[in-house]
Amino acid sequence: MNKYRKDFPMLDKDYIYFNNASTSLTPTVVIDSMVDYYTNFGVNINRGVDSLGYKVTEKYELVRSKVAAFIGCAKGEVIFTRGTTDSLNLVAQSFGNLVINDCDEIVVSVVEHHANFIPWQELCNKVGASLVVVPVSDDGIVKPDDLLKVMNNKTRIVALNHVSNVMGGINNIRELAKIVHQFNAYFVVDGAQGIVQEKINVHDLDVDFYAFSGHKMYGPMGVGVLFGKQELLKKMPPIVFGGEMIDTVSIEKTTYKEAPYKFEAGTMMIPEVLGLGVAIDYINNIGIEKINNYVTELRSYLVSKLLEEINDIEIYNKNIVDSNLVTFNIKNIHAHDVASLLDKEKIIVRAGHHCAEPYMTALNVVATVRVSLAFYNTFEECDKLVEVLKKAGDYIDVLF
Amino acid sequence: MSYFDEEQIHREIIMDHVKNPRNIKKSNDDYKSTYLKNPSCGDELTLYVLYDEENDIVKDITYKVSGCSICCSSVSMMSELLIGKNKNQIKAIIDNFNNMVTGSDYNQELLGDAISLKGIVIVPPRIKCATLGYKAFVEVMSDKCE
Ligand SMILES: Cc1ncc(COP(=O)(O)O)c(C=O)c1O
Numbered sequence: 222m223n224k225y226r227k228d229f230p231m232l233d234k235d236y237i238y239f240n241n242a243s244t245s246l247t248p249t250v251v252i253d254s255m256v257d258y259y260t261n262f263g264v265n266i267n268r269g270v271d272s273l274g275y276k277v278t279e280k281y282e283l284v285r286s287k288v289a290a291f292i293g294c295a296k297g298e299v300i301f302t303r304g305t306t307d308s309l310n311l312v313a314q315s316f317g318n319l320v321i322n323d324c325d326e327i328v329v330s331v332v333e334h335h336a337n338f339i340p341w342q343e344l345c346n347k348v349g350a351s352l353v354v355v356p357v358s359d360d361g362i363v364k365p366d367d368l369l370k371v372m373n374n375k376t377r378i379v380a381l382n383h384v385s386n387v388m389g390g391i392n393n394i395r396e397l398a399k400i401v402h403q404f405n406a407y408f409v410v411d412g413a414q415g416i417v418q419e420k421i422n423v424h425d426l427d428v429d430f431y432a433f434s435g436h437k438m439y440g441p442m443g444v445g446v447l448f449g450k451q452e453l454l455k456k457m458p459p460i461v462f463g464g465e466m467i468d469t470v471s472i473e474k475t476t477y478k479e480a481p482y483k484f485e486a487g488t489m490m491i492p493e494v495l496g497l498g499v500a501i502d503y504i505n506n507i508g509i510e511k512i513n514n515y516v517t518e519l520r521s522y523l524v525s526k527l528l529e530e531i532n533d534i535e536i537y538n539k540n541i542v543d544s545n546l547v548t549f550n551i552k553n554i555h556a557h558d559v560a561s562l563l564d565k566e567k568i569i570v571r572a573g574h575h576c577a578e579p580y581m582t583a584l585n586v587v588a589t590v591r592v593s594l595a596f597y598n599t600f601e602e603c604d605k606l607v608e609v610l611k612k613a614g615d616y617i618d619v620l621f
Numbered sequence: 622m623s624y625f626d627e628e629q630i631h632r633e634i635i636m637d638h639v640k641n642p643r644n645i646k647k648s649n650d651d652y653k654s655t656y657l658k659n660p661s662c663g664d665e666l667t668l669y670v671l672y673d674e675e676n677d678i679v680k681d682i683t684y685k686v687s688g689c690s691i692c693c694s695s696v697s698m699m700s701e702l703l704i705g706k707n708k709n710q711i712k713a714i715i716d717n718f719n720n721m722v723t724g725s726d727y728n729q730e731l732l733g734d735a736i737s738l739k740g741i742v743i744v745p746p747r748i749k750c751a752t753l754g755y756k757a758f759v760e761v762m763s764d765k766c767e
Pocket of ligand 1: 305384385434576
C-alpha cells in the first residue's frame, strides 16, 4: 500500500500520523477538487438561472448520487450536513421530537461518542423520556443479547455506534436492527468510524438513520451525511429555516421543499461536498476491502509487537481482530505523558477520554492512548512507535 | 552546572513530586476549596486552602489530583511554595511561574522546586497541565475577596 503515500501531501512532512480515527489525512485529488471549485466555479447552487450555477448544482447533486451508491440508498435519502455531530443532532431534534413522548425510552450504549449520547440525553430531559444505557462487552461491543435485555414496548429509539472510536470493534448492525424493529423502535447508527471500516448497504442492514463525516474518510472537514429512510424523512420537520429549503413563502405561511432539500437551509458547504465526492471515488478506486485487509494486518502486527516488547502495557482492545485502532495505557504513566513523549518524536496519537467519558468511567481510567491506523501507515512506522516506547524512561523527556 | 547535570536534577525533582506528593492530608471545613478540570485531557484537581485572613497568611494547602506527571508534580510543588506566604508574596510567585512557562522573564529565586518545570516553555500544549494548580488557587482566593 506504500504506493499511495505520495497521494497525501501531509505524509512528506516527516511526521508519523497515527490519529486517523480523529481525522484522516486528505489526498491531493480531494484538495485539488476544492481548489478547482474556487478557481473555476465559485458560485452558489440552486439559485438563479446562470449557467455556472447550473453546472455547480449538477456537480453537487452528482455527489449526492455517489454517496447514495456508496451506502446503498436512494439519492433522496442523502442529506448533506456539517458532519456526524450535526447529522445526529438533526435526527434527535427533528425525528426525536416527533416520536418521543414522556413515557418513552431511548437506548444508547455506554461506549457512545458524546455526539451520539448528549443529543439523546438532552431530548430525554426536554420531553421527560428515559435514557437507557445498554452495557457493552469487554471489547466495547454491543451484544444482541444485551440489547434484547433492555428493550421493551416503551423503547422508541435505539442509537448505537457502528464502530466505537475507543475500542474499534464492529457492532453487528444487521442483528441489532432486527431486535430494534422487533420492538417497533427506530435504529439510529453513528457511522463516523464504521463508514471506513466496512462496505455498507444501509437498506440491507435495515437501519433507519446512518450518520457519518467526510473528514474521517479522506474527505474534507465541514461536510457529512445523514441517511434517513425516505418515509421517515418525509414526516420529519426541518429544524433550520431560511433560503433554499422552501417551496413557497408568504406572510401567512411557508411550505417547504421535499426531503432532503428541506434540511439543507442556506448556503451549503459546496466545495466540501464536491471534495467528499472525490474522496468516495478515491476509496472506491483502491477498494474498501483491500484497505481494511491491510489495516487489520498492520494492526495485529502492532498489537503483538507492543505486547511482546513493552513492559507494563495494558491494551484494552487486544482481543478485537477487525479493528484499525489500539487503545492502551502504560502502567502508572498518564496517557498524556505518553502522548507528549511520542509527540516529541513526531509521532501523533490521541490521548484523552476520546469524547467518550461515560465509557472511560466504566473502564475506570481517566484517559487512554489511542493509535489509529490508515492504509498509508507502514510496518516501519509501527516499529518506530514500539522503539520509542521501549526507550521511554520516566516519560517526562518532553521537558528537556 | 552543565545542562545535563541540571536536566538530571530537574528530572529527579519532578519524579520525586510525582511519587511522593507533598501536603496530602485531610482537610476540614475551615478550608476553602475549588474543583477544576482540564476538559480536553481529564486532569482533575480539588484544591483546599486554609487562609488566615486576619494575619494574611496561607496556613495550609492540600489537594486531590489525578492527571499527568506535569499536572500532579506542579500542584505538589505549588503547595510547598505557597504555604506560609502572604497574598503579595503569592502573587509574585504565581506571576513568575506563569512568566516562566510562557517564555517571559522571571525570577527563579522565587520558584523553589517549580523551577524544574521550566521546560514547559517548549511544549505549549502542556502549559495547561502545569498551571492547573495555580489557576485553582487563584479561584479559591478570589472567592475569599468577595
Ligand atoms: C464514533 C464517533 N461518533 C461521532 C463523532 C463526531 O464526528 P464529527 O466531529 O465529525 O461530527 C466521532 C468523531 O470523533 C466519532 O468517532
